[in-house]
Amino acid sequence: MSEVLNALFLALLVILAGAAVRVRDLVGAVLILSAYGLTMSLVWAGMGAVDVAFTEAVVGAGASTVFFLATLLRTLPREQPRERRARPATLVGVLLLGGLLLLAIHEFPAWSDPASPASLHVSPRYLRDGYRETGAPNIVTAVLADYRAYDTLIETVVIFTAGVACWLLLPRRDP
Amino acid sequence: MTEFLAYAVERYTYWAYVALMLIGFYAMIAHGNLLKKLIGMNIFQTAIILFFLSISAKRGATLPIIPPEAGELVVAPPHFMNPLPHALMLTAIVVMVGTLGVALAVLIKIHRTYRTFEEDVILRQT
Numbered sequence: 001m002s003e004v005l006n007a008l009f010l011a012l013l014v015i016l017a018g019a020a021v022r023v024r025d026l027v028g029a030v031l032i033l034s035a036y037g038l039t040m041s042l043v044w045a046g047m048g049a050v051d052v053a054f055t056e057a058v059v060g061a062g063a064s065t066v067f068f069l070a071t072l073l074r075t076l077p078r079e080q081p082r083e084r085r086a087r088p089a090t091l092v093g094v095l096l097l098g099g100l101l102l103l104a105i106h107e108f109p110a111w112s113d114p115a116s117p118a119s120l121h122v123s124p125r126y127l128r129d130g131y132r133e134t135g136a137p138n139i140v141t142a143v144l145a146d147y148r149a150y151d152t153l154i155e156t157v158v159i160f161t162a163g164v165a166c167w168l169l170l171p172r173r174d175p
Numbered sequence: 176m177t178e179f180l181a182y183a184v185e186r187y188t189y190w191a192y193v194a195l196m197l198i199g200f201y202a203m204i205a206h207g208n209l210l211k212k213l214i215g216m217n218i219f220q221t222a223i224i225l226f227f228l229s230i231s232a233k234r235g236a237t238l239p240i241i242p243p244e245a246g247e248l249v250v251a252p253p254h255f256m257n258p259l260p261h262a263l264m265l266t267a268i269v270v271m272v273g274t275l276g277v278a279l280a281v282l283i284k285i286h287r288t289y290r291t292f293e294e295d296v297i298l299r300q301t
Binding site: 006007010011013014017018020021026029030033036037040043044047048049050051052055056059060063064067068070071072074075077081082086087090093094097098101102105106108110111112113114116118119122123124126127128130131137138139140142143144148151152155158159161162163165166169170171 | 182185186187188189190191193194195196197198199200201202204205206207208210211213214215217218221224225228229230231232233234235236237238239240241242243250252253255256257258259260261262264265266268269270271272273274275276277279280281282283284286287291292293
């Protein structure tokens with residue numbers, strides 16, 4: 001993706017995120033969040049992370065929205081979220097965090113620098129030997145399903161636990 | 176001054192990540208509505224994933240998929256993007272959905288008991 005398009009999409013992301021937080025209607029906020037997820041997946045596809053972009057398009061723009069809307073349908077909140085004056089302490093905390101993060105920017109490599117430390121240290125070994133060792137042309141698949149197969153396996157336990165927790169928490173239809 | 180401007184423009188992606196993180200953080204701590212807090216959490220998480228994925232980008236590189244005809248040839252790592260952040264962040268997205276599902280289930284439970292999403296109303300009832 002060209003630099004300009006990338007910058008435009010990043011600006012759109014910030015606008016959508018601000019709108020999702022600002023909008024008072026809850027259904028509206030959830031739908032804006034869905035648009036945010038779709039834009040986010042486009043940005044990731046532009047950065048070359050196609051596998052993650054697919055997942056975000058399905059999960060961030062699709063499944064999360066369905067979860068949110070199902071919650072709203074179940075509860076039908078009658079009141080709108082109230083406007084509250086932000087307390088000064090809150091603003092100070094947010095700005096303090098922002099300042100710390102901005103201070104750290106110059107420690108990081110420039111955008112898409114091929115000589116950034118993350119790209120020089122471990123990953124060349126996987127790119128060089130991954131296909132030969134695992135037979136998977138997609139190195140992300142090779143890392144996920146071969147080098148880190150146990151991690152991915154236990155990941156299903158996380159999802160199972162979350163599913164059981166939801167099943168236990170959700171009220172039964174007929175009490 | 177122009178030096179600083181050029182420097183700031185060169186790192187423009189980091190500004191976007193910081194802005195997204197702050198928006199999410201602000202929604203999490205300042206909003207009284209529990210559903211809005213969850214929206215903020217979602218934005219915060221995706222901002223962190225965006226930051227990690229941006230590390231893997233390399234100028235002039237292609238996707239980390241090795242063409243099969245490369246065979247026994249030595250693959251040049253600078254021509255392919257860094258696959259490790261991608262694999263890590265796929266795991267992170269799965270955790271994100273898990274936390275969101277459980278949080279929404281807790282939210283339904285809270286609404287069953289207190290009939291509201293507003294934090295201050297709930298605190299007054301307890």
